[in-house]
Each structure stands twice: as structure tokens, then as C-alpha cells.
Amino acid sequence: MKTSDFYYDLPQELIAQDPLEDRSSSRLLVLDRKTGEMEHRVFRDITEYLRPGDCLVVNNTKVIPARLLGVKEDTGAGIEILLLKRKADNVWETLVKPGKKARPGARIVFGDGILKGEVLEVVDEGNRLIRFEYEGIFEEILDRLGQMPLPPYITHQLKDKNRYQTVYAEHDGSAAAPTAGLHFTPELLEEIQAKGVRLAHVTLHVGLGTFRPVKVEDVSQHHMHSEYYVVEEEQARLINDTRAAGGRVICVGTTSCRTLESAADEDGILRAGSGWTDIFIYPGYRFKIMDALITNFHLPESTLLMLVSAFADKEKIMKAYEEAVRQRYRFFSFGDAMFIK
Incomplete structure (x- = not known):
């Protein structure tokens, strides 16, 4: 599989330079990974796609002004x-x-x-x-x-540095935000939990390697950067109980996904613990624990685009990205979101 297989054409003006005033008002492209069907919604509509008994897994890392x-x-x-x-x-x-x-x-x-x-x-x-x-x-x-280390494709100054933090950020250590979580407000999280959806917290400190381009043409030859993660006992139990009861484990962002897939055993049981992970997920990978994913739109030829392509089938993802460009979605860290179900 070639790195160039993950290229798509993105007009420069679709790269979001500033966060929206209301976090939950960003757009949401919903993709059915089995059928390839798409819907265009607003992020706060995510509640309609969550069911009682599901578990939403968020990454509670905090960006330091690095x-x-x-x-x-x-x-x-x-x-x-x-x-x-x-x-x-x-x-x-x-x-x-x-x-x-x-x-x-x-x-x-x-x-x-x-x-x-x-x-x-x-x-x-x-x-x-x-x-x-x-x-x-x-x-x-x-x-x-210190200043917030914004990604290289953002050229505007950030007026409020809290807008590059999730509302549930807790543990200092990241050089970049887990951006899929930027769409949640405290009110939206309350609404989700009131519906009977559980909320689990894991920690993965995001490194700048997340922005590093893949420099090899053969995807399998790429060496992934390592990042530190923590899964606490109580949170592992919550996620394992969700699966045992038939609920879905829904990751908020690729960092939550990489944490769970690193800490799960081959039977899909999540183990509490901490350590460094350099897991690289690309098409052909068999997911052990994640059932659905909330994520932003990622850079062409990036490891993050490869991860979502592994989850939803590369052809369906590339078609969804073409549709997002056609519909003028906002891309990357301060951009719009996808729900891959």
C-alpha cells in the first residue's frame, strides 16, 4: 500500500484558521462504514446517533503552552x-x-x-x-x-488559548490538542450522559509527531512516533462492562482509539496500565475494541487518514472526503467533524 493512495486535493481556503464561537455548531458528516451512506448534520446532533448503554471514550490530556x-x-x-x-x-x-x-x-x-x-x-x-x-x-x-504550539497550517493568532483545549482537559502533557474533542461543550456532554451514555476518560499525551509527514512510499515502512498513555482501572472496567453488556465503544478522536487499541488484549479486553505506544494503524489492521469513531478531517497522506481508512474502508473514506470538499466543510484542527458508525 502506497502513501500516495491517501492523497486528496484540498483547496487552501478550506483549512480552518479559527475556532467557531460555539464549539458544538460545527458541521458533522455521518458516514455508515458498512454501506458508505452519508448524512450532513450539525455536531450537536451527535446525540441522535448515540444509544443508552454506549460508552463515549475521551482523551483528557491537556495541551501545555509548549x-x-x-x-x-x-x-x-x-x-x-x-x-x-x-x-x-x-x-x-x-x-x-x-x-x-x-x-x-x-x-x-x-x-x-x-x-x-x-x-x-x-x-x-x-x-x-x-x-x-x-x-x-x-x-x-x-x-x-509559553504560547500554544498551534499546528503549522494555522497562521492566525489564537485569541483565547482555552479554545485549543477540550472542556474536559485535565492532565498536562500534550504538544497538540486531541481535536475531535474540541466540539463538545459541558451542556452537550450533560445531554449525552442524561441519555444513558457512559463517559470514560483515558489519557494519551499527543506529540508533535502527529503532524510529521509520512516520508516513505511503502506505508508499512513508516516508523510511528511514540506517545505516553494511561488507562485507569475504573475506566477500563467501565469500557469492558459496556462491551460485555452489548453497548458500543465510541472513541472521540484517533488518540482515544490508539490508546484503547494499544491497551487491549487480543480478545478485546482493555487492560489498565500506562506506558509508551507507537501503534501504527493502517488498512489491514483488525480493530479489537472500537465500534465507532468521532474524528476531524485529516491531512492528505497522514497516518491519521490511514487510521480512519483502516476503520471504514479506504474507498469509502476517500469518497467521504471528496464529498466534504464539495460541500465546503472546514478541515483539520479547528474544522468540522465526522462520525463513522
């Missing part, structure tokens, strides 16, 4: 850092621009010196390990100095 702008201590040259993974208390793996200014030993100053960093070493893919020095609580300093 983009830091600083200067080199010796030259004053500007430097940009993106926090990727915490390696130890004060040591982070980072993406640095321009990298040539960040050799081991280089010192960087942020926010008039309330935060300083020293480059320790260069690691995989040119990333840098940086040890930070500060007084106080790192998260509070980051909240003051």
Missing part, C-alpha cells in the same frame, strides 16, 4: 523552543529553531531571566535535551511565558 521564545545568553540571538517530552524533573527533549544556534553548552534566556536553559546534547532527529533553571513552579512559569 512554545517558548528566548535569546542566546552570549549573543542575544533569537531562538524558539518547543517542549516535546519531559525526560527528568528539569530536563526536556525539545525542538529548537534554528538548531545550529543550539549546540551543547549553549545557554538560553527566557522572559528577562525568570527561566534559563542549557543545551545538554543533540538526540534523535536533531532534537535537543535542555536542562531548565528557575525559581518556583515550572508549570506556572510556562503558563506566563
Whole structure:
């Protein structure tokens, strides 16, 4: 299977640059993965497709303001850092621009010196390990100095950084939002639960690898980035009980899907625990636990488009994307949604 098999033509103006004022007013394309039939709805209509006894699985990770702008201590040259993974208390793996200014030993100053960093070493893919020095609580300093690391295709400034968080975001750690969840409001979640639908929380900290292009033509040769996940005992029990009772497990976003598929055994029993997953789901994959998926529209030739194609059949997905382009849906992180049932 070739990467180019997942290409589609997207007019630039369909890439959503700003979130809608009302999260739940985005459009919703409903796709029946068995028949290929499509419906055009509004996201808040999702309640009509959920049944008592179903379980909606959300990813409660929280995006940290991981983009830091600083200067080199010796030259004053500007430097940009993106926090990727915490390696130890004060040591982070980072993406640095321009990298040539960040050799081991280089010192960087942020926010008039309330935060300083020293480059320790260069690691995989040119990333840098940086040890930070500060007084106080790192998260509070980051909240003051950091900016939301919006995807590269969004060029507008985000006025309210909470709009790049889900309303149920809880655990700090992501460099990108699990964007399928951005459509939910507290009121809509209440309505869903009042209908008898259970809500389960898992955590997967989304890395910037989610935006990395697939650079090989043979899909099976692509190496997936790894991300940290947590499934708590109570949540695993809730999901397993749903399946045992004949309810559907409906994932909100590809990150929830990857978490469940990583933590489930071959019999579709979800195991509580935590760890790193580099699961790569593409056509041919046999799903162990997910019955339906709420997701946004993904980039051409991306691993996320491959995942939804594995779930719903590539031909049906590509036809749905052609229809979404024809109907002028909004694409990517701040765009519209799909419900694949």
C-alpha cells in the first residue's frame, strides 16, 4: 500500500484558521462504514446517533503552552523552543529553531531571566535535551511565558488559548490538542450522559509527531512516533462492562482509539496500565475494541487518514472526503467533524 493512495486535493481556503464561537455548531458528516451512506448534520446532533448503554471514550490530556521564545545568553540571538517530552524533573527533549544556534553548552534566556536553559546534547532527529533553571513552579512559569504550539497550517493568532483545549482537559502533557474533542461543550456532554451514555476518560499525551509527514512510499515502512498513555482501572472496567453488556465503544478522536487499541488484549479486553505506544494503524489492521469513531478531517497522506481508512474502508473514506470538499466543510484542527458508525 502506497502513501500516495491517501492523497486528496484540498483547496487552501478550506483549512480552518479559527475556532467557531460555539464549539458544538460545527458541521458533522455521518458516514455508515458498512454501506458508505452519508448524512450532513450539525455536531450537536451527535446525540441522535448515540444509544443508552454506549460508552463515549475521551482523551483528557491537556495541551501545555509548549512554545517558548528566548535569546542566546552570549549573543542575544533569537531562538524558539518547543517542549516535546519531559525526560527528568528539569530536563526536556525539545525542538529548537534554528538548531545550529543550539549546540551543547549553549545557554538560553527566557522572559528577562525568570527561566534559563542549557543545551545538554543533540538526540534523535536533531532534537535537543535542555536542562531548565528557575525559581518556583515550572508549570506556572510556562503558563506566563509559553504560547500554544498551534499546528503549522494555522497562521492566525489564537485569541483565547482555552479554545485549543477540550472542556474536559485535565492532565498536562500534550504538544497538540486531541481535536475531535474540541466540539463538545459541558451542556452537550450533560445531554449525552442524561441519555444513558457512559463517559470514560483515558489519557494519551499527543506529540508533535502527529503532524510529521509520512516520508516513505511503502506505508508499512513508516516508523510511528511514540506517545505516553494511561488507562485507569475504573475506566477500563467501565469500557469492558459496556462491551460485555452489548453497548458500543465510541472513541472521540484517533488518540482515544490508539490508546484503547494499544491497551487491549487480543480478545478485546482493555487492560489498565500506562506506558509508551507507537501503534501504527493502517488498512489491514483488525480493530479489537472500537465500534465507532468521532474524528476531524485529516491531512492528505497522514497516518491519521490511514487510521480512519483502516476503520471504514479506504474507498469509502476517500469518497467521504471528496464529498466534504464539495460541500465546503472546514478541515483539520479547528474544522468540522465526522462520525463513522
